[in-house]
Amino acid sequence: MAEIRVESLRKTFDDFVAVADSSFTIEDGDFFVMLGPSGCGKTTTLRMIAGLELPTSGVIRLDSEDVTFNRASERDIAFVFQLFALYPHMNVRQNIGFPLKCIGRPRSEIRERVEETARLLRIDHLLSKSVSGLAGGDRQRVALGRAIVRRPKAFLMDEPLGTLDAEFRDLMCEELRSLHDRIDATTVYVTHDQLEAMSMADKIAVMNQGYIEQLGPPQEIYDRPASMFVADFIGSPPMNFLAFGGVLQKGATSVAVNGAQVAVPALRQDHGEAEYALGVRPEHIRFDDGAALRGKVFETEYLGTNQIVTVETAQGRVKARLRADTRVSAGETVGLTFLSERLSLFETESGRALRTALHNAAPGGAAHG
Amino acid sequence: MSAASAHSVVESKPWTRHLAGGVVILYALITILPLVWILMTSFKTPPDSISYPPKVIFEPSLEGYVNLFTTRTRQTPEYMASLPPPENWVERLVRDRNMVIAGPSKFGERFLNSVIIGFGSTFLSVFLGTLAAYAFSRFKVPLKDDLMFFILSTRMMPPIAVAIPIFLMYRTLGLSDTHLGMILLYTAVNVSLAVWLLKGFIDEIPREYEEAALIDGYTRLQAFVKVVLPQAATGIAATAIFCLIFAWNEYAFALLLTSGTAQTAPPFIPTIIGEGGLDWPAVAAGATLFLIPIVVFTIVLRKHLLRGITFGAVRK
Numbered sequence: 001m002a003e004i005r006v007e008s009l010r011k012t013f014d015d016f017v018a019v020a021d022s023s024f025t026i027e028d029g030d031f032f033v034m035l036g037p038s039g040c041g042k043t044t045t046l047r048m049i050a051g052l053e054l055p056t057s058g059v060i061r062l063d064s065e066d067v068t069f070n071r072a073s074e075r076d077i078a079f080v081f082q083l084f085a086l087y088p089h090m091n092v093r094q095n096i097g098f099p100l101k102c103i104g105r106p107r108s109e110i111r112e113r114v115e116e117t118a119r120l121l122r123i124d125h126l127l128s129k130s131v132s133g134l135a136g137g138d139r140q141r142v143a144l145g146r147a148i149v150r151r152p153k154a155f156l157m158d159e160p161l162g163t164l165d166a167e168f169r170d171l172m173c174e175e176l177r178s179l180h181d182r183i184d185a186t187t188v189y190v191t192h193d194q195l196e197a198m199s200m201a202d203k204i205a206v207m208n209q210g211y212i213e214q215l216g217p218p219q220e221i222y223d224r225p226a227s228m229f230v231a232d233f234i235g236s237p238p239m240n241f242l243a244f245g246g247v248l249q250k251g252a253t254s255v256a257v258n259g260a261q262v263a264v265p266a267l268r269q270d271h272g273e274a275e276y277a278l279g280v281r282p283e284h285i286r287f288d289d290g291a292a293l294r295g296k297v298f299e300t301e302y303l304g305t306n307q308i309v310t311v312e313t314a315q316g317r318v319k320a321r322l323r324a325d326t327r328v329s330a331g332e333t334v335g336l337t338f339l340s341e342r343l344s345l346f347e348t349e350s351g352r353a354l355r356t357a358l359h360n361a362a363p364g365g366a367a368h369g
Numbered sequence: 370m371s372a373a374s375a376h377s378v379v380e381s382k383p384w385t386r387h388l389a390g391g392v393v394i395l396y397a398l399i400t401i402l403p404l405v406w407i408l409m410t411s412f413k414t415p416p417d418s419i420s421y422p423p424k425v426i427f428e429p430s431l432e433g434y435v436n437l438f439t440t441r442t443r444q445t446p447e448y449m450a451s452l453p454p455p456e457n458w459v460e461r462l463v464r465d466r467n468m469v470i471a472g473p474s475k476f477g478e479r480f481l482n483s484v485i486i487g488f489g490s491t492f493l494s495v496f497l498g499t500l501a502a503y504a505f506s507r508f509k510v511p512l513k514d515d516l517m518f519f520i521l522s523t524r525m526m527p528p529i530a531v532a533i534p535i536f537l538m539y540r541t542l543g544l545s546d547t548h549l550g551m552i553l554l555y556t557a558v559n560v561s562l563a564v565w566l567l568k569g570f571i572d573e574i575p576r577e578y579e580e581a582a583l584i585d586g587y588t589r590l591q592a593f594v595k596v597v598l599p600q601a602a603t604g605i606a607a608t609a610i611f612c613l614i615f616a617w618n619e620y621a622f623a624l625l626l627t628s629g630t631a632q633t634a635p636p637f638i639p640t641i642i643g644e645g646g647l648d649w650p651a652v653a654a655g656a657t658l659f660l661i662p663i664v665v666f667t668i669v670l671r672k673h674l675l676r677g678i679t680f681g682a683v684r685k
Contacts, residue, residue, distance in 0.1 A: 087596060102591075
């Protein structure tokens with residue numbers, strides 16, 4: 001098992017910058033997820049760690065050894081592909097044993113380790129089957145088996161659940177996480193699915209256009225998004241943004257949104273005249289007839305335990321997550337209040353979050369450029 | 370799996386199916402009739418083969434095959450009477466025509482030449498084609514598109530258009546009437562087809578397979594041999610069949626550039642002369658035997674031509 005350290009990593013394809021100056025450290029035994037929309041550079045970063053792509057500049061260290069320009073086969077890492085990449089001309093046993101055969105292990109050892117791996121993944125009854133007849137989940141298990149069997153320093157996974165049905169995906173999410181807990185291997189996992197990321201990760205790096213927007217544990221990223229992009233990308237429905245302008249003073253505990261005073265976590269710094277946005281998670285909104293901020297209910301979406309209510313306000317539509325038994329009907333005028341200590345503030349132009357009392361409890365260095 | 374099973378929106382009606390079946394059968398009959406005719410002629414006697422109206426029902430004879438493989442001389446009845454009794458059915462058949470076997474014909478050698486040149490150039494074309502196609506498919510090749518077009522452009526005229534320069538070149542280089550010369554010539558013609566066909570097949574094999582093998586500890590070459598080649602088998606088989614058919618059937622260059630040692634069967638077969646004109650049953654017998662290798666080759670590789678086996682493990 002190993003620590004992976006990425007320093008000033010950069011990759012360009014002709015004019016296109018896929019990865020722009022990334023630096024981060026994946027600690028030994030971490031389940032590290034790179035999350036972002038397609039084209040954000042997460043897969044390119046992963047492929048550079050794997051050795052399938054060479055960086056334009058920067059350094060990659062595996063356990064402090066510089067492996068930046070080593071061959072993929074010299075890095076002792078395993079890669080699980082989105083399309084599984086099981087060899088169709090081999091059966092399950094041969095597929096799982098393939099990495100061991102490549103490095104020339106004796107036959108008896110291959111046999112033993114393949115069977116041990118198959119038992120771990122509960123696919124020992126499939127060993128003699130052809131891979132083309134397997135169901136999606138089993139194929140994924142075989143692909144994982146091929147990764148695990150070599151006991152590599154790290155696992156790299158490129159959207160391994162992307163092609164599975166929703167039902168299988170949940171199941172495999174759990175299995176992957178429990179597998180990780182059992183073998184405790186450093187894992188780098190790439191996905192565009194925030195639910196996968198939130199449910200499995202020890203740490204998440206949210207990427208956008210080649211940059212890491214934020215790196216931290218899932219809760220940190222959800223509660224204290226470092227930018228409007230992160231706030232918008234994580235959470236379903238995403239964070240609401242209410243625009244306002246003006247000057248913000250250090251220590252201020254309220255801001256004026258369309259004339260209404262809204263309590264916010266105390267600001268840590270002065271901010272000049274600019275456009276700002278108040279970020280509110282849907283579950284931090286309450287209806288209160290006496291509130292100054294008002295809007296008209298546009299629609300409601302019933303979800304069983306709760307409901308999503310869309311309210312038309314002067315600042316645009318706001319989605320609130322309320323208890324399912326709250327009575328609201330479309331067309332009704334309602335007042336909105338927010339849980340003030342959970343609100344985020346952003347500077348609209350840069351999209352960066354403003355430092356407030358919200359960050360008091362936060363561990364330092366959560367935000368990355 | 371995830372894709373819905375393919376079915377037409379409008380179920381075809383029985384009469385349209387019958388019509389379609391009828392068209393296919395008619396087409397099959399038209400294409401197969403000349404072949405059947407040749408097969409029948411090869412089992413006819415020379416008089417039967419040129420009788421008019423043509424005989425559809427006839428007494429089969431192996432005379433054509435015997436004549437194909439032997440050279441014979443006509444003898445006087447006195448000499449024939451002086452011979453010991455024939456040793457086997459071949460001799461008996463020949464003596465019935467008042468002839469004796471003078472020796473084997475050159476058909477065997479010519480046939481062997483066809484095998485050497487046909488399979489040799491097929492192997493070389495597919496070998497070079499696979500390597501080139503892999504490189505074009507996977508690596509950044511400068512001027513890739515232009516090179517691919519250039520390769521294709523060698524097929525934009527009939528090869529025979531360059532017959533005269535090639536004839537002169539071969540004479541100067543001493544390649545005329547050599548096996549090597551013919552193999553190189555057919556390879557040069559076929560390799561462009563092989564590159565284009567195989568590039569298509571290799572493009573379809575996901576890179577993940579090789580990348581998985583690279584990470585698992587194989588070198589690029591090992592990954593190519595052990596992972597890419599087995600999956601390209603379908604394409605390689607199809608390409609090999611196309612290349613072999615061209616090289617096997619090529620007539621014009623063979624006629625022009627070979628005369629003795631390296632002459633292939635196609636220019637040889639029509640020159641089988643019998644008494645008083647062409648020996649049609651022998652020509653037909655030569656054509657029939659000439660068809661067999663290509664039919665066998667196609668049947669052997671047929672299962673590789675069926676797709677699906679190799680592309681089953683990737684969900685698209």
